Amino acid sequence: MANGSLAHEVSYLKYEGKHKGIAGWLLTLDHKRIGLMYLMAILLFFFVAMTLGILMRLEMLTPGETIMRPSTYNSVFTLHGVIMVFLFIIPAIPAVFGNFMLPIQIGAKDVAFPRLNLFSWYLYIAGAILAIVSLFTGGGAADTGWTFYVPYSIRSAQNVTMTTLAAFVLGFSSIVTGLNFVVTIHRLRAPGMTWFRMPLFPWALYATSWIQVLATPIIGITLALIILERLFGIGVFDASLGGDPILYQHLFWIYSHPAVYIMIIPAMGVVSEILPTFSRKDIFGYKQIAISSLGIALIGYLVWGHHMFVSGMSDASRVVFSLLTFLVAIPTGVKIFNWVATLYKASIKFSAPLYYVLAFIFIFSIGGLTGLVLGALSTDIHVTDTYFVVGHFHYVMFGGMGIMFFATMHYWFPKVFGKMYSEKIAIIACTVIIIGFNMLYFPFFILGYMGMPRRYYDYLPQFQGWHVLSTVGSWVLVSGIVFMFGNLLYALLKGPKAPMNPWGGTTLEWKVPSPPPLENFEEIPVVTGGPYVHDKPTYIMHPGKEGLNGNGVVKTANQENAI
Amino acid sequence: MSEQSQTAELTANQTYNAEHTNTNNGEHSVSYGTYFMVWLGLVALTSVTVTVAGIHLGSLTLITALLIAAVKTTLVGYHFMHLKFDNIIIKIFVMVCLGIFLCLWILTFADLSFR
Ligand code: HEM
Ligand SMILES: [Cu+2]
Numbered sequence: 151m152a153n154g155s156l157a158h159e160v161s162y163l164k165y166e167g168k169h170k171g172i173a174g175w176l177l178t179l180d181h182k183r184i185g186l187m188y189l190m191a192i193l194l195f196f197f198v199a200m201t202l203g204i205l206m207r208l209e210m211l212t213p214g215e216t217i218m219r220p221s222t223y224n225s226v227f228t229l230h231g232v233i234m235v236f237l238f239i240i241p242a243i244p245a246v247f248g249n250f251m252l253p254i255q256i257g258a259k260d261v262a263f264p265r266l267n268l269f270s271w272y273l274y275i276a277g278a279i280l281a282i283v284s285l286f287t288g289g290g291a292a293d294t295g296w297t298f299y300v301p302y303s304i305r306s307a308q309n310v311t312m313t314t315l316a317a318f319v320l321g322f323s324s325i326v327t328g329l330n331f332v333v334t335i336h337r338l339r340a341p342g343m344t345w346f347r348m349p350l351f352p353w354a355l356y357a358t359s360w361i362q363v364l365a366t367p368i369i370g371i372t373l374a375l376i377i378l379e380r381l382f383g384i385g386v387f388d389a390s391l392g393g394d395p396i397l398y399q400h401l402f403w404i405y406s407h408p409a410v411y412i413m414i415i416p417a418m419g420v421v422s423e424i425l426p427t428f429s430r431k432d433i434f435g436y437k438q439i440a441i442s443s444l445g446i447a448l449i450g451y452l453v454w455g456h457h458m459f460v461s462g463m464s465d466a467s468r469v470v471f472s473l474l475t476f477l478v479a480i481p482t483g484v485k486i487f488n489w490v491a492t493l494y495k496a497s498i499k500f501s502a503p504l505y506y507v508l509a510f511i512f513i514f515s516i517g518g519l520t521g522l523v524l525g526a527l528s529t530d531i532h533v534t535d536t537y538f539v540v541g542h543f544h545y546v547m548f549g550g551m552g553i554m555f556f557a558t559m560h561y562w563f564p565k566v567f568g569k570m571y572s573e574k575i576a577i578i579a580c581t582v583i584i585i586g587f588n589m590l591y592f593p594f595f596i597l598g599y600m601g602m603p604r605r606y607y608d609y610l611p612q613f614q615g616w617h618v619l620s621t622v623g624s625w626v627l628v629s630g631i632v633f634m635f636g637n638l639l640y641a642l643l644k645g646p647k648a649p650m651n652p653w654g655g656t657t658l659e660w661k662v663p664s665p666p667p668l669e670n671f672e673e674i675p676v677v678t679g680g681p682y683v684h685d686k687p688t689y690i691m692h693p694g695k696e697g698l699n700g701n702g703v704v705k706t707a708n709q710e711n712a713i
Numbered sequence: 714m715s716e717q718s719q720t721a722e723l724t725a726n727q728t729y730n731a732e733h734t735n736t737n738n739g740e741h742s743v744s745y746g747t748y749f750m751v752w753l754g755l756v757a758l759t760s761v762t763v764t765v766a767g768i769h770l771g772s773l774t775l776i777t778a779l780l781i782a783a784v785k786t787t788l789v790g791y792h793f794m795h796l797k798f799d800n801i802i803i804k805i806f807v808m809v810c811l812g813i814f815l816c817l818w819i820l821t822f823a824d825l826s827f828r
Binding site: 336364396400404448451452454455462463464465466467470471 | 802810813816817820821823824825826827828
């Protein structure tokens, strides 16, 4: 403990160890700094992909060529999808806020493998650089869509090889982070922090990490096979060489359906943190919510075929997959009902983070319900590969996980940066976002139902009205997003200092200074009760001073009562 | 980060004692003979796979190949990756992975066998 005394007094933002300045960040092993480095990178890519989305909507303002050629449009939606999926939503909540909050919430000084943690950030950057280089080399930006379906991905003259390689590398970053979190949760919980005293965000991260560790290798192998197929024509997927193109879709979705749970489970975990804080009462159905995360993760492995109803796979499996898909509704329903029950008869404090969470519940429910239309075999055949699908996944991915990312930023902003933002502006921005979001994406459902196919740069004149509405919606949405980030940026520079616990939260991160010191805790705390108890303390922050020894063994009769 | 290991010790203690009743963290003394025999077994199984690929067993070809691969995986995991010596939680982890993997196979075959 070279810097022992300093390390728990100076904030992690100011602390200077072996390396100073920029090197102090790029070589840091501190989980909080690594989380922030992820935040910078992820936001950068979010803005790039958002710009691409706006450009696509501009193209769709009028039928025929508006601002770009058809081949450009193909590359733009591919790039938009690849960046949003692999560089934004999959890592967003776990890599940024998971990294930052997980060790603090379970009472540890860092993750189990700090070096591996930094390594995973570099893998992420390496993958991102590969994706950028792929735009300008080979035959130009990939044009396959983010799904890289064969046979086109094998035949395309564009630089598909390097784009898949980028996704491959990004996959490793995800696996490494997942592995780190699993070990951290098993090994580094503070004394007294039993599994069922863990806050629900770590529970969600635990379920997510297992998906990352188990499912990601499958996409890795699949993408590697695409590369081998392109370079050497090995004939695994190519029907003309005896391969099976449907096998590609199986392998792709064996990963990519669980991947949608990598996106949403951490978001649901944050909902379960924010609700009890602003309801000022214990969460309803703690154990059920905790276990339902694992339930979703498990069932999530068994439903991938619902993306393949029209691929030509067997009738038997189409029926089985459709049936299994409906099972996911059970653990999801458990969560939604428990959240609503938490709000019931609570003394609700109506703050900005809660506002975003309510927006999430509303928008995500629309996404989930339209998912039923897509999960039912008969109705899916009508709307498959139309704008209905694009509408659905923007409601669940952006409206679900994206909005929750915004909520998370607002909830933990005071803790991460030690500054307060204007809640009034945050709420106004959120309102603009909700309006813009629904203007942009709700027409997609109608267009899809009318038969507008996805991934087309052109359309028939009868669709124009809805397309114009949608494009105007995209401008409203972006104004809301810019407004929201402007507010946070202003707070970062000029905001008043945040107190230790601005929202009245009960979990451990609210018991340490804002921003937290390098090693989070002066002493490893001892946990004596559940995470969301509002009326009595359930953490002993200085067990040494209070006569408890390091292993949580009680020294005085008084303490015994507390435990 | 020496503090790191401290945290680990502090908190891992309780779980560690429960889970690690009889681990020997040092060298596992396995003779080269065992490793060599396992390796021979793997080579033999590989040649069986190759041979079977040449015989026309219809839909059984794939199943046989997979069964042989499963046996080989078990051998590698158990002997070379030292699952033999690992404590129960790691074994449970591996069983969960295998269980999920089995589900993936069954569902994929629900397509392939009825197409
Ligand atoms: C800034 C707001 C956004 C706008 C204006 C936007 C717009 C669009 C448009 C117009 C398409 C193409 C539809 C088609 O022709 O098939 C699309 C596709 C897509 N978007 Fe977005 N989007 C936005 C944000 C997001 C977010 C936040 C995510 C993920 C969380 C996302 C994920 C996707 C994916 C995966 C595709 C499919 C790409 C493909 O077909 O390969 N988008 N988006
Ligand atoms: Cu799915």
